[in-house]
Amino acid sequence: MQTQADVSLATRVADFESEWSGRPEQELVDTARRGDEQAFREIVRRLEGRVAATVIGMLGPGPEADDVGQEVFVRLYRALPKFRGDSTLASYVTRIAINLCRNEWQRRKRRSNIFVRDESDQSDNVPGPAGDADSLPERDLIRRALLQLAAEYREVIVLRLMDGFSTREAAGILDVPEGTVTSRLARGQMKLRAILEPMLKEAS
């Protein structure tokens, strides 16, 4: 049963959300730059989904992804005074996310080179035959398949298909020509389709 305190808290949260949710992005940025915590919280609220799609798409779910996600917003907070508005805040924060994911990926590779993997550990392998695929939800299959791709292919697929950026926007975020993004997308999707073929054949 809801207590009066619960109702009061819910009201305060709702008031906060209604106060900030309609504010334009630039106003939020300007206010957050002056140290306003509420404004920055609203920025975090608005961008959490986008950052989660990028970071979890790149690294898979788990506490490390959460840690990287938090660091993205800490870096954004520090970088706000330098943010000139040349790109959207979404593109800007995604660029930070991609860079931090690259660092985390390198760290994982170094760690995996130190420790010899147990031959019986199949946790990083995507299930091959359709029978194995039945045991995992589609979302988990897709995420694990993405982790099997080289980082350059995974980045463009995450940006384009998960984050919903256009090819041009993805090129801006990655600071590469559009043609490079297009060819990486084509090759990356060919490889991804090959990995997921059992699941796709069963679905069709």
Added chain:
Amino acid sequence: MNDRARELLYRSYDAELSASEREELERALSDSADLRVEMQQLDMMRTSVARAAAESFELGFAERVSRRLANESGSAADALYGSLRQMFRYVAAAAVPVCIVLVIWNFQIDGTSSEAQAETVWETPVQTLLSNGP
């Protein structure tokens, strides 16, 4: 199914094909059942990947970000205090020899003036005596 047709198929989703490339792809699709199957699978895959996108982190993410920022500003204040203390030590260490030099220099200046005064004090009566004679 040729590689060129596959390449055009995949490119068509994310880039603008020229008119001739579009014609080439349409011809290839009408000629090849395998290419049509691949296109269907590509459609399904792209939809599935988009659906697999995470929508948020675990509950309480914004609070974790706020706490992390608060911890970082506390650490930043401690680091600043430490740096200022360290700077003060360097300044103090540099000031000691400077003070010593100043004291010595000042003593030398004062000492020199006293001697000069003393010479003047003694010279005058002697000179007077000598010039006046017995």
